[in-house]
Amino acid sequence: SNLNIHLLVHSNEKHFKCSVCNKPFSRKSTLNTHLLVHSNEKHFKCSVCDKSFSHKSTLNTHLLVHSKGKHFK
The missing domain is CATH 3.30.160.60 (Classic Zinc Finger)
Structure with a gap:
């Protein structure tokens, strides 16, 4: 079960x-x-740069690099 x-x-x-x-x-x-x-399969591509990732969670973590400092004004 x-x-x-x-x-x-x-x-x-x-x-x-x-x-x-x-x-x-x-x-x-x-x-x-x-x-x-x-594997060399990387289906999750960053829309900001050319990097690709095997796991969506890794892409999501990577995306923080591009938004760092933009949340606080």
Whole structure:
């Protein structure tokens, strides 16, 4: 069930291992997200500069570089 899958997050058990770097994960979905790090796929492009990222969260963090100091006047 979904609850049993969710409970794995709170345990120390990590049954899913990255085949590239052997990093362990408790959820298969997290492993799949991690695998993007090892690929050259970068689907998230910055609209301000030419940089691209594997993860949307990394792009969002990067975008702060362009807006730094613009929130406060």
